[in-house]
Structure formats: structure tokens, C-alpha cells
Amino acid sequence: MANLGLEMNFRLPTVWLAGYTLRARLYSIIVFLGLLPVLGVFLALAAFENARTDHGALDRAARGTIHLEHINGLVYATVMESRGIYMSADWKSAEPFAQKLTVGLAELQETAQRWKAISIAGQRANVNELSRRIDQFVRFRTELVRLGKDESTAAARAFGDNDANRTVRSALNDSLNALARAYEEEIGQARAQIEANDRYVLIALFV
Numbered sequence: 001m002a003n004l005g006l007e008m009n010f011r012l013p014t015v016w017l018a019g020y021t022l023r024a025r026l027y028s029i030i031v032f033l034g035l036l037p038v039l040g041v042f043l044a045l046a047a048f049e050n051a052r053t054d055h056g057a058l059d060r061a062a063r064g065t066i067h068l069e070h071i072n073g074l075v076y077a078t079v080m081e082s083r084g085i086y087m088s089a090d091w092k093s094a095e096p097f098a099q100k101l102t103v104g105l106a107e108l109q110e111t112a113q114r115w116k117a118i119s120i121a122g123q124r125a126n127v128n129e130l131s132r133r134i135d136q137f138v139r140f141r142t143e144l145v146r147l148g149k150d151e152s153t154a155a156a157r158a159f160g161d162n163d164a165n166r167t168v169r170s171a172l173n174d175s176l177n178a179l180a181r182a183y184e185e186e187i188g189q190a191r192a193q194i195e196a197n198d199r200y201v202l203i204a205l206f207v
Helices: 002-087 091-117 121-150 153-160 163-206
Strands: none
Touching: 002 091, 002 121, 002 153, 002 163, 091 121, 091 153, 121 153, 121 163
16 A cells, blocks of 8 residues: 555656646647747738839839830931931031931930939949940030031031941940840849749748
8 A cells, every 4th residue: 555655646746747748838839820820921021021122123124124225216316317417418408407416315315314313223333334425425416416507517427427426326335235134134133033022922821
């Protein structure tokens, strides 16, 4: 009997400790399960914030591309008006082309400045280079108009239709193409990041 009493006294604390450990484990599981929705909400909020940022980057790159295409169109139109001056026999016939050219140059500079203000920081060096090329292009074409008016269309043609003019135009094209490629890379990276964020959102919602 004494031995039986000792055995019972020994088993009781053991059973009690085992029950306490089980309850602790259950509480831990309950707390963990209770925290899962909170964790899921935080993951979803973080994913949505990242998605918002990446969509903003994509939007800026897309708008930059639109401005770049507009600038390219204005440059092309300006070149066509310049050729109209070259082909004119005198200033009277060249003046309509010169007027359109002057308006086009003003719009080109205005568009370039507006676009520069919203350009992506990572493309600032390319943007500054293109801006410099545009200023050079505008000065060159403005001088062409002045020569056609103050001297003759032949003087304007001699000034504009040469290797120096083609070099300025070629340099501007190079800057436009370089920046177009850079924007394409920015758009591709932003889209890839958005796709990755979409997957994170789905995982967070699943959790």
C-alpha cells in the first residue's frame, strides 16, 4: 500500500505537467492561427503598396514615351518645313514654310521642357543630353530662317543643306533612339515587377 501511494504521488505531478504542456501548445497554436489573418493583411497591404509604386513608375515611363514620340514627330515636321525653304526661289514663297517652322520650333522647345519636368530620375542623364541636342537643333533651324529672310533662300540652303546640318540631325536622332530604348527597358522592368507583385498579392490573399 505504501508503495502504491508513492507511485500515485509520483504519477500525479507527471500527468499534471503533461497536461499543462499540452494546453500551452494549444494556446500557441490558437495564437498563431489568430495572427495569420493579421499577417495576411499586412502582407496584402505591403504588396498593394509595392504595386501602386510600380504602376506609378510604369505610368511615368509610358508618358515619357508619349512625349518622346511627340518630340520625334515635331523634329520630322521641322525638317520638312526646312526643305520647303531650301526649294523656294525667294523669301516670299519660302515665308509660309518659315512661319510653320518657327511655330514648330517653339512647340518643340515647350514640349521638351514639359517632358523634362516629368522625366524619370534614372534617365536624367539621357534627358539632359537630348535637351541639349534639341536646343542645338532649334538654334540651327532658327538661324536658317533668319538667313532665308535677311539674305536669301540660297544662303539658307547653303547653311542648312550640308554635312554640319546632317551631323546635328544625326546626333539628335541618336539621342532620341537612346532614350527610346531606355524607356522601353524601364517599361519592361516595371511590368515584370508588377507581375511579381500580383503574385505576392495572390499569396497574401491566400494566406
